[in-house]
Every structure is written in C-alpha cells, then in structure tokens.
Amino acid sequence: MTGPAVLLLLFGLGVAAWVSARARATRLQTAARNTGARGAMHSLPSFHGWYVALWTLLPALAFLAIWTNVMPALVTDAVLADPAAQGLPGDGFARGAILSEARNIANGTQAAAFNPAAQPLVAPYRVNTARYAGGGVALALLLAFAGGAYAFTRIRPDFRARTRVERLVMGLLLGASLIAIITTVGIVASLLWESLRFFSMVNPFSFLFGTNWSPQSAAMGYGNENAFGAVPLFWGTIFIGAIIAMIVAIPLGLMSAIYLTQYARPSTRKWMKPVLEVLAGVPTVVYGYFAALTIAPALRDFAVAIGISGASSESALAAGLVMGVMIIPFVSSMADDSIAAVPQAMRDGSLAMGATTSETIKRVLIPAALPGVVGGVLLAVSRAIGETMIVVMAAGLAANLTLNPFSSVTTVTTQIVQLLTGDQEFDSAKTLAAFALGLVLFIVTLLLNIVALRVVKKYREAYE
Amino acid sequence: MTATPSSSVRNPTDWKGAAMQKRIAGRYAAERRFKLLGMAAVLLSAGFLAFLLISMIGNGARGFTRTEITLPIDFRTAPMVVDPATVTAQSLVSANLQDVTAQAAVTALGPNGDTLLSPNAWLTVRDAILDNPQIVTERVVISVPASTSIDLAAKTDASAADEASYARLQQSGMVSTGFNSAFLSASDATDPTQVGIWGAFKGSLLTMIVTLLLSFPVGVATALYLEEYAPKTWWTDIIEVSINNLAAVPSIIFGLLGLAIFLNLLAFPRSAALVGGMTLALMTMPVIVIAGRNAIKAVPPSIRDAALGIGASPVQVVFHHVLPLALPGILTGTIIGMARALGETAPLLMIGMRAFIATPPGGITDPATVLPVQIFLWSDEVSKGFVEKTSAAIIVLLAFLLAMNGLAIYLRNKFEKRW
Numbered sequence: 001m002t003g004p005a006v007l008l009l010l011f012g013l014g015v016a017a018w019v020s021a022r023a024r025a026t027r028l029q030t031a032a033r034n035t036g037a038r039g040a041m042h043s044l045p046s047f048h049g050w051y052v053a054l055w056t057l058l059p060a061l062a063f064l065a066i067w068t069n070v071m072p073a074l075v076t077d078a079v080l081a082d083p084a085a086q087g088l089p090g091d092g093f094a095r096g097a098i099l100s101e102a103r104n105i106a107n108g109t110q111a112a113a114f115n116p117a118a119q120p121l122v123a124p125y126r127v128n129t130a131r132y133a134g135g136g137v138a139l140a141l142l143l144a145f146a147g148g149a150y151a152f153t154r155i156r157p158d159f160r161a162r163t164r165v166e167r168l169v170m171g172l173l174l175g176a177s178l179i180a181i182i183t184t185v186g187i188v189a190s191l192l193w194e195s196l197r198f199f200s201m202v203n204p205f206s207f208l209f210g211t212n213w214s215p216q217s218a219a220m221g222y223g224n225e226n227a228f229g230a231v232p233l234f235w236g237t238i239f240i241g242a243i244i245a246m247i248v249a250i251p252l253g254l255m256s257a258i259y260l261t262q263y264a265r266p267s268t269r270k271w272m273k274p275v276l277e278v279l280a281g282v283p284t285v286v287y288g289y290f291a292a293l294t295i296a297p298a299l300r301d302f303a304v305a306i307g308i309s310g311a312s313s314e315s316a317l318a319a320g321l322v323m324g325v326m327i328i329p330f331v332s333s334m335a336d337d338s339i340a341a342v343p344q345a346m347r348d349g350s351l352a353m354g355a356t357t358s359e360t361i362k363r364v365l366i367p368a369a370l371p372g373v374v375g376g377v378l379l380a381v382s383r384a385i386g387e388t389m390i391v392v393m394a395a396g397l398a399a400n401l402t403l404n405p406f407s408s409v410t411t412v413t414t415q416i417v418q419l420l421t422g423d424q425e426f427d428s429a430k431t432l433a434a435f436a437l438g439l440v441l442f443i444v445t446l447l448l449n450i451v452a453l454r455v456v457k458k459y460r461e462a463y464e
Numbered sequence: 465m466t467a468t469p470s471s472s473v474r475n476p477t478d479w480k481g482a483a484m485q486k487r488i489a490g491r492y493a494a495e496r497r498f499k500l501l502g503m504a505a506v507l508l509s510a511g512f513l514a515f516l517l518i519s520m521i522g523n524g525a526r527g528f529t530r531t532e533i534t535l536p537i538d539f540r541t542a543p544m545v546v547d548p549a550t551v552t553a554q555s556l557v558s559a560n561l562q563d564v565t566a567q568a569a570v571t572a573l574g575p576n577g578d579t580l581l582s583p584n585a586w587l588t589v590r591d592a593i594l595d596n597p598q599i600v601t602e603r604v605v606i607s608v609p610a611s612t613s614i615d616l617a618a619k620t621d622a623s624a625a626d627e628a629s630y631a632r633l634q635q636s637g638m639v640s641t642g643f644n645s646a647f648l649s650a651s652d653a654t655d656p657t658q659v660g661i662w663g664a665f666k667g668s669l670l671t672m673i674v675t676l677l678l679s680f681p682v683g684v685a686t687a688l689y690l691e692e693y694a695p696k697t698w699w700t701d702i703i704e705v706s707i708n709n710l711a712a713v714p715s716i717i718f719g720l721l722g723l724a725i726f727l728n729l730l731a732f733p734r735s736a737a738l739v740g741g742m743t744l745a746l747m748t749m750p751v752i753v754i755a756g757r758n759a760i761k762a763v764p765p766s767i768r769d770a771a772l773g774i775g776a777s778p779v780q781v782v783f784h785h786v787l788p789l790a791l792p793g794i795l796t797g798t799i800i801g802m803a804r805a806l807g808e809t810a811p812l813l814m815i816g817m818r819a820f821i822a823t824p825p826g827g828i829t830d831p832a833t834v835l836p837v838q839i840f841l842w843s844d845e846v847s848k849g850f851v852e853k854t855s856a857a858i859i860v861l862l863a864f865l866l867a868m869n870g871l872a873i874y875l876r877n878k879f880e881k882r883w
Contacts, residue, residue: 166779173693176685177703180753183746184706187717190724252505259502274873275510281869282516283807285836286858289843290516293523293851325512356491358498379712386714388810389836393843413716417813420723438720442713449712 006137010060010144017056017148022049024155032157043162051161054168055151060144067136075128082124088117191442194435201429202228207436213399213410215419215430228433230440232399236409240320240395241384244405248324249384250377253331258361260332261339280329288393291322296394303406314396317405323390327380334376338369338456343463371459378452382445388413412437520855520862527856530644530657531610531618533581533633537568537589538603561586561593565608573633580629582609582657609646609657610639612849619852647856651822652838656849659842661857663824667737667817667832668806674741674828675748675805680798682745683752684787687794690753691760692782711750718747719814727815735816735831743815744805751804755797759790792879799872803865809836835861 025045032041076099079085088095101114102121106129155161199207210229256276260269296318303311342365350360366373396408397418419434478484565586569577585608592606593599609615610633616622617630618641633639650660686707694700722743726732732739763786771781812818817833818841825832833841835857842854 162777166777169779170693173685173689176682177689179682180686180703180706180710183710186725187721190721194724252509255502255505256509259506263499263502272506275513279509279513281803281865283836283861285809285839289839289854289858292843294519328509356495358495382712386716388716416716420814421818435720438717442717445712445714446709
C-alpha cells in the first residue's frame with residue numbers, strides 16, 4: 001500500500017471515530033436529559049468525538065513516522081542476512097554502493113544494475129521491503145483501532161473530554177511558539193559550528209583584520225593564512241550599505257515624510273504614501289537587474305566622460321544608489337512615526353510664537369524626533385547591509401579597498417553567495433568562510449537592531 | 465531685532481520697516497524653498513519608481529513576442545527515413561531532424577539559411593511531425609522560430625548584417641513577429657528564442673504552497689499563544705525576543721540555515737521546492753506572527769468577557785470568537801508575507817535552486833527553480849536576446865506581487881472592523 005493511501009485510510013478511520021463517538025455521546029446526552037438530570041454531561045458531544053478521533057489518529061501517525069525512519073535499516077539488515085548477500089565484499093563503502101544500487105532497482109528508480117553483484121540482491125530487497133512495509137501498515141492500523149476503542153470506552157456523562165482535548169490544543173499552541181526559539185537556536189548553532197571549523201583553519205585575527213581577500217588562491221593550495229582577510233568586504237559593505245545608500249535614503253526619506261505629514265493635502269497623502277511603499281515591495285532581484293542593466297552603464301559612461309579613472313561597469317555607486325531608493329520607504333515610515341509622536345503642544349507653541357511651518361519643523365519637530373529618526377536610520381542600515389541581490393548583481397566581485405565610488409567593490413553578502421554556489425566541499429576553508437561571514441553579518445545586524453529599538457523605545461518613553 | 469537706540473527706552477519693533485519686511489520675505493522664501501524641497505523628494509522617489517517600471521515594461525513587452533520564419537520543408541527529398549505509421553518521439557531522435565531543418569533552410573533562404581533559424585528550430589519541426597505524422601510524406605510549410613539576431617533585428621536595432629538579412633526575409637514575406645505563447649508554457653532553455661517561464665512559475669507555486677502550509681498554522685498558533693494564553697514569564701520573553709529578532713535577520717542568513725540544517729544535517733534533496741518552502745516558511749513565520757498579534761490585539765476584550773460569561777472555555781473563546789474576528793487581519797499579514805517570500809531570491813540560491821531546470825518540477829522533491837531565481841539566472845546570460853526575456857519575466861513577477869498586495873488591501877478594507 002502506498003503512503004498517501006495509508007494516510008487516507010487513517011484519516012478515514014479518524015472521521016469514522018469522530019462520527020461514531022459523537023453519536024454515542026449525543027445518545028448519552030439525550031438519555032441524561034430525559035432522566036431530568038440537568039447538565040449531567042460534562043462535555044459537548046463534539047468534544048467526545050474529537051477525543052476519540054485524536055486517540056485513533058495520533059498514536060498511529062506517530063508510529064508511522066518512527067517506522068518510516070527505522071524501516072530502511074531493518075530492511076537492509078534482513079537483506080544482509082539473506083543467503084544471496086553472503087558474497088558481498090567486506091569493505092563497508094563498496095558494500096554500501098552495491099546495496100544502494102539494489103535498493104534503487106527494487107524501488108524502480110533505476111532500470112538496470114551497473115554492478116553485477118547488485119542484481120541477486122534485488123529480489124530479497126523487494127520481498128523484505130514488502131514484508132516490513134506491510135507489517136508497519138498493519139501495526140499502525142492495529143494501533144489506530146486500539147487507541148480508538150480505548151477512547152470510545154471512556155465516553156461517559158462525567159468524562160471530561162473537553163479538558164483533555166483543550167490540553168492538547170494548548171500543547172500544540174505552545175509547541176508552535178517554540179519553533180521561533182528552535183529557529184533562532186538553529187541559526188546561531190549552525191553559524192557558530194561552521195565558523196569554529198573555519199577558525200580552526202584560519203586565525204580569527206587574520207580574518208577580521210587582514211586586508212587581502214582571495215579565497216580562490218587558498219582553494220588552489222597557496223595556504224589559508226593570508227587569503228581570508230575580510231576587511232575589504234567589511235569596507236565594501238559599509239561603503240555601499242551605510243554610506244552611499246544612506247546619502248540617498250536619508251534626505252529623500254526624511255523630506256518625503258515631512259512633506260507628506262506636514263504639507264501635503266490628505267488626498268495627496270492618501271495616494272502618495274502607498275506609492276512610495278511600493279518601492280519597498282519590489283523584489284530585490286528586480287532592483288539588482290535594474291542597477292546592472294540601466295544605472296551602472298550610465299554611471300560608467302558618466303565617470304569616463306568627466307575623466308575619473310578606474311570606472312567599472314560594476315560600481316559601488318550603482319549598487320548604493322539603487323539600494324538607497326529601496327530603503328526610502330523604511331526611513332520615511334520611521335520618520336513619519338517619530339514626527340507623529342512629538343506632542344502637538346510643542347508644535348502649536350512654536351507656531352503660536354510666529355515661526356513658519358518650516359522653522360517649526362527644523363527647530364522643534366526634528367530635534368524632538370531625532371532619536372526616533374536615528375533609530376529608524378539604524379534599522380535601515382541593518383537592512384541595507386544584509387541586502388544581497390542588488391550587490392550580487394551590481395557591485396562586482398573584486399575585493400578592493402577603495403574610496404572611489406565608481407570602482408568595483410564587493411560585500412559580505414556577495415561573497416557568501418559566491419563562496420557557496422558552485423562546487424562545495426564542506427571541509428574546505430573556502431566554503432566554511434561563508435559561514436564565518438554570515439556569523440559576522442548576523443551579529444552586526446542583531447546589535448544594530450537592539451541599539452535601534454532601545455533608542456526608539458527610550459525616546460517614546462520620554463513623551464509618554 | 466532692528467538696531468535699538470542705546471537709550472533705556474525700548475522702541476517697539478517696526479514691522480513695517482524695510483529691514484523687517486525684507487527679513488519676513490526671506491523667511492517666507494525659505495518656507496517655500498523647504499516645501500519645494502519636500503515635494504521634490506516625493507516626486508524624485510515616485511519618479512524613480514516610474515522610471516523603473518517604464519524601463520522594465522519597455523524592455524519586457526518585446527519579450528512576449530517572437531519572430532518566426534515560415535520554412536518550407538520537402539520531406540520527400542529530405543535525408544531521413546521515417547515511417548509515418550510508427551512515429552514516436554523516440555524514433556525521431558535518430559531521424560536527424562537537425563540536418564533536415566538546416567538543409568531546408570539553406571534551400572529556402574540561401575547559403576547561410578540555417579544560421580537565420582533558432583538552433584532549436586528542429587524541435588518545432590519534430591513537434592509538427594508528432595502532431596501529424598502524415599506530413600513526412602509531403603512538402604509542408606512550418607513556422608519555426610528565427611535566430612536571436614533576426615529576432616532582435618525585427619524588434620530593435622541590430623548589426624547591419626542582421627538588419628540586411630532581416631530585410632531580405634521581409635521582402636520574401638517569410639517572416640512574421642507575433643505573440644510568443646511558448647514564453648508562458650515552456651521552461652528554461654539555452655537559446656533565448658526557446659525559453660519560457662512555466663517551469664520557474666510552477667516551482668514558485670510549489671514553493672509557496674509549502675511555505676503557506678508550514679508558516680500559516682505555526683504563525684497563527686504562535687500569535688494566539690502569545691496574545692491569549694502565555695503567562696508573563698522569562699520564557700515568554702525569550703519567545704517574543706526571538707520572533708522580533710527573526711523578523712530582522714537578513715534573508716541570506718536563513719539560506720545559510722537551510723543549507724547547514726536541511727541539506728547537510730537532515731539530507732533533504734537539493735534544489736527542491738520542499739527545502740525552499742521550508743526555508744522561506746521560517747522567514748515568513750515572524751511576519752505572520754507579528755501581523756496576527758496585532759489583529760488579535762484589536763479584538764475588544766468585551767467579546768472575550770461575553771463568551772466567558774456564558775460559559776465558554778478559554779479555548780472555545782479563542783477558536784469560536786477571537787480567531788474568526790481576527791482572521792481578516794491575519795490573512796492580510798499572511799498575504800503580505802507571502803508576497804515577500806515570492807520575491808525572495810538570496811536564501812534560495814544558498815540551497816541550490818539556481819540549477820538549469822529544463823523540465824517543470826513534478827513534485828515538491830523534484831529539482832526546481834523559482835521565478836526570481838530564473839530572473840537572476842537570465843540576467844547573467846551573455847546572449848543579448850535574454851535582456852527582453854528577463855524583463856518580461858520581471859513583468860510577470862511584478863504583476864503577481866501587485867495582485868497579491870492588491871488582494872491584501874482589498875481584504876483589509878472589506879473585512880477589517882474598527883471597534
């Protein structure tokens with residue numbers, strides 16, 4: 001029997017259990033009502049139905065889940081015990097190859113054996129797989145019936161089915177909320193583990209403070225020690241994400257927020273705000289393509305025209321400009337929030353003293369909202385340095401330590417993508433370097449977020 | 465202040481004086497400048513969006529069309545032997561259709577005729593034969609895709625030689641440019657005249673289904689637990705901190721997680737929609753949790769009190785009353801999170817969904833690619849014909865994102881209640 005069919009059968013049993021248990025509980029309820037004992041039934045009939053259905057399904061499903069993981073090992077053991085397997089080589093690797101080939105033929109994923117030793121094992125594989133799979137299904141069905149029958153016998157007027165079912169629901173809710181923690185732990189653990197392996201090959205100081213980044217040469221056997229200096233990557237990331245992008249995003253985002261909240265008519269605001277937010281919804285791969293196809297060549301031609309040397313068609317400026325545009329809505333909405341949080345009395349006071357609107361904004365609102373704006377900018381920076389596709393497509397791969405915005409620089413995220421695509425060997429420093437870079441990126445964005453949220457929160461408290 | 469006499473008597477400010485008027489005019493001018501600056505910032509941002517969209521549509525509209533050459537093929541004199549009664553895709557593999565097509569092109573279009581056709585033009589001939597095997601005994605005219613250079617010459621400017629061959633073709637009336645239905649039904653290919661987005665689109669669809677099935681129940685359950693049941697303990701604080709933290713983690717970090725845990729540790733299949741969907745689900749879940757908590761918070765406490773008052777249990781209160789009322793808000797947040805996942809590229813590159821996939825995936829464990837990754841792959845291609853295909857794929861992706869966001873806004877306006 002195939003997997004979906006078994007599942008379908010089990011769920012059918014579950015539905016049958018639900019219906020029959022509910023019917024029995026309903027009969028009990030009617031009986032209790034007829035004898036006049038009001039509220040004699042503790043739980044509603046549907047809760048009894050759920051209780052029995054869950055007892056039917058959960059043990060059987062849990063058993064199947066375990067069984068599908070254990071079964072391949074059991075089948076292999078049985079095949080090895082078969083007389084046909086006596087001639088197999090003792091070497092574990094060669095034996096494993098023959099066994100997996102026989103298994104593939106038995107499953108039908110492979111048509112014929114390359115290794116003649118695999119052919120006689122196909123029949124034992126088929127027989128044993130069928131035997132164990134059949135046995136597993138039979139046991140699961142038995143468990144389903146046993147669980148259902150046990151739960152069914154417990155249906156009584158005073159049985160607290162609702163409490164039991166609700167306890168399970170609460171457990172599920174709690175379990176779901178633990179997934180967030182498991183994910184966080186998984187991220188930290190996997191990054192730390194692979195990074196530690198990397199740092200056992202490369203000195204952390206030469207990674208964090210070295211200025212020469214050439215993982216290709218390390219892969220070719222020139223030694224790891226001086227090939228993984230990540231400073232050019234850190235500089236490229238800061239140059240694009242924290243400097244160029246912010247030079248674009250802060251003035252445009254801040255002035256847009258000021259105009260839309262202080263000057264624009266409500267109807268204009270109603271239309272323009274979603275339009276600006278579309279900028280944040282455009283996929284980053286589209287921005288990257290736009291930067292590489294349209295912006296970068298234009299900038300290179302411009303640089304050549306005004307005589308700047310070292311102009312590249314993959315420039316830091318192109319990536320930074322486009323990233324800045326992408327960040328505008330973030331800066332704008334954070335600025336919007338913090339300006340709105342400044343008490344109206346301060347604004348009214350300034351206007352009443354005869355200040356113009358722009359003077360009020362510049363001298364009163366912005367200084368008062370500054371912590372919130374700074375927090376928003378920090379969040380935007382943390383987003384910009386973690387951004388991948390724009391820099392992968394527009395910023396280039398050359399690890400230059402340069403101040404020239406028209407030349408090519410590379411970033412942490414670009415190099416992660418570069419190191420992990422293509423051939424992967426999970427014991428080479430080249431591949432593991434990507435995880436060390438990921439760890440640095442994770443820590444920096446985390447710190448930026450914590451600082452930013454703290455700044456914003458402190459400032460909110462000041463006005464409450 | 466204007467110059468005050470040094471006497472002890474303080475004169476009132478002369479507002480009508482020339483100096484004061486000039487100052488006021490200056491202040492008003494500064495006010496106007498500031499306002500214009502603000503307007504310029506808004507217009508510049510919106511202008512950039514318009515520029516991006518227009519340049520994509522300008523480039524991409526051509527990607528939906530294809531130039532075809534009507535090629536006469538005389539199968540009676542062609543160097544092939546095929547029995548019309550027993551034609552199958554298998555038997556045509558050995559029938560040497562490449563040479564048949566090339567020879568027909570040379571006969572019809574001159575000595576360089578075969579270079580005017582797409583390198584994969586013989587596939588169209590094969591499909592025509594499979595459609596109607598009888599044609600192998602007669603002389604037929606089949607529309608085959610033109611080569612990339614002819615295609616570009618038909619649509620935009622190309623090199624003088626290509627323009628000249630296109631002009632010759634046009635004079636003979638054998639060439640036409642029309643809607644390219646293959647772009648919507650085919651998959652990735654090596655030649656830009658043959659590519660389509662269906663394979664990538666199906667991959668996106670499968671990935672999104674996995675993402676939704678995993679992230680929606682978990683996200684809603686987490687939001688319900690945190691908002692309705694969780695006691696205020698350090699444990700709950702940890703859950704909250706990790707969710708807020710996950711919402712801010714760069715997407716590529718989730719790709720590293722997927723690579724290290726799902727692929728290397730648990731040995732799930734590489735490049736599969738299953739792993740892509742799981743990775744994106746981890747990324748989308750915090751978005752759903754945060755949106756869900758806000759929606760649940762907005763349900764007034766009086767509803768809960770009323771339900772508790774007539775004897776509902778805490779679980780019944782939540783599942784019978786709070787959840788249905790909060791659902792529109794949760795769905796809005798879910799759609800926005802899914803739209804973000806649909807446009808995501810970087811984490812999927814990490815788990816190997818950047819392979820060349822020429823057949824659409826049949827299930828969630830088959831190697832697949834998704835629309836944004838397909839765009840990324842095509843943008844890396846050297847051939848000039850891929851530029852318009854990339855832009856066309858971007859138009860499709862943007863149309864889907866726009867539709868999803870539009871649906872979210874519609875749902876919010878239609879169902880969201882203000883209490």
